[in-house]
Amino acid sequence: MIKIITIILLSLTFISCSTQHVPVKANEKAFEGEDTYILFALRAEQIRDYKSAATLFEKLYKKSSKKEYLYRSLADDLKAAEYKKVITRVDTLNQNSLADVKLVRYKIMALIKLPELDKAKKIAVSLAAKTKEADDYLLASDVFIKKKEYNMALKYLDSAYVQNYNEKILDKMAVILYSNLHRKKDAIAYLETDTRINGCSKLICNRLIGIYSHENNIDGLLSTYKRLYNVDKSENVAQKIIQIYAYKRDYIKLMNFLEESGADDDVLLQLYITGKDYEKAYKLADKLYVKTADVNYLGQDAIYEYESHENNISKKRVAEVVKKLEDVVAQTQNPLYENYLGYILIDHNVDVKKGMAYIENVLKKNPDSAYYLDSLAWGYYKLGKCNKAEKIFRRVATLEGGDNPEVIKHINAVKKCLNKSYKTKKVRKQK
Incomplete structure (x- = not known):
């Protein structure tokens, strides 16, 4: 594949020899074969041949003077680990100035990778002071994190966060506070405050869950999982909530959660049965039978309908319960249902011998x-x-x-x- 790309590069160079370099607008074609260059450059990126992609985009830039090709070329050089090449190219174009901030950012990223952190730090601080943009504060914070200067990193992250309430910035701040500066309460406070204002996103909720789990804070875990469930109604999150309520033995609140969410009707049914709330139990069993056609739910429907009206049950309801149990027994021959059916037939004198x-x-x-x-x-x-x-x-x-x-x-x-x-x-x- 490398040979093929090389041949393509040579052929494209040959094709472009006859074209003249003239200034063009960004949305206009600069030269014949420009689209072909783009296609091959994108293909090179697709197969992760970033070196060839960078060369192709660099040629596109030289022939068109379109800056988007230049930036794409430098991005591919970074992916190809051509860090020194990136620095040399930026210095040639920018003459060590901050004129083109995008070029300076590529240089800083290359210096971080080498790693030449002192040089990266000097330029990143200057760039952030000039632009006061969130992206540049973030880039400066990356340098300080690499240098393990966490207080300074936090300062720049905070500046970025004030400008752009981005959850990824907040997450970085929380990690530094909790893991590097050991300011655990501050980390939790930052995250909790944001969730109260902006809601609990998956990223922030999961970060809080990680912290509360590490701290063995069961109430914090439960509260966060419940907020996460509002944005991620997955079975996994629901099961975590159920497990924590069960661990706390707070069955009333667990029941309330299950009734409101419908997260696990099987667990809710068992809670009704354990709490001897047979009226709700048989109605839920009936709902589950309609939903699943599982005859065992019909059996539970019949049993708990009978239990809920046992002290004042009409002949009509007895007949309905018997009919349900007969259907169940015919399909399952389950001793539990068979005994229940037999007992009802006996106790209510429906058919004692049967x-x-x-x-x-x-x-x-x-x-x-x-x-x-x-x-x-x-x-x-x-x-x-x-x-x-x-x-x-x-x-x-x-x-x-x-x-x-x-x-x-x-x-x-x-x-x-x-x-x-x-x-x-x-x-x-x-x-």
Whole structure:
């Protein structure tokens, strides 16, 4: 590729020999073949052959006197690490003056790279004093940073920031304050003040996050992540907020965040369930089922709809819950849903035998579950077979979960049933 570019350069030189050098306007073609030079120069840049690109743009400048070609040529020389060449070219054109500030900037950048920092410092300070432009304050600050003169670097950055409230300048200032001058509180104050005035951009928020993380400031981290979420509603940012709230065990505020943002409905659903807010739980599960068609959400929808109305549930709602659970069980055969369906059929006398069939099926897979055995025993109770129920409850009492309040309630009901049966038999015998 280098050989090809060299051949192109020779051919373009030959093509241009017949052209005369005349002053032209910036938007006018200076000579025949100018567009061809530009195309090859841009191609050289594209393949990162910056040396050839610089040579081509330099020829374009010499033949057209258009300054944009000169500046592009010097920029490519810098990329090609031709630092001494840049200095020589600028000195030839500028005669060590500050006449063309763009040329002076290229020289300063070349001196920084060499590095000839004292020379760069002298010129950069003079240029900033002359132009008072933000770009030149920034360039001077770069020299002072390289020389590790951080207070002076901060001074020039501050001057640039006053002129142009650029977040990249602020970020540089914060890094110097925090890492180099160890003025940690000042660094945070600069960044926080800017976010209050201008909002928390990704750059500034992420810088604050880095600092607060280093300082182990959990509240600062949370506050910043929440502000960042306003401009970057990504899953990653949302998860950070969720993790911090969970770490702080501030579940109420976590719930509020999730309700407002919709960042993670699965986590929100678990919070509703944990907090026994079954009304919100079943409505959210229903929303998730509609959104995803995941039958497990339909199962949770049914269970928590039932739980939210258990103490005052209508026959119509029971029928709706049963229908949902039947759909779920038909598709998943999940023991949790199967047991729940069986229990509802039994407890509400919808179809006790059918309910018991579901329970017996799940017991084949989980024979030692106190909860499933409780459901089966309750079925026998509903059928009036209290002796069978009592035998099962004796076993339930020895298992984990046997002291559950609902189980105890069922056991007491069976005891009353047995006592009543005993008294009835006694009365009959006396007669």
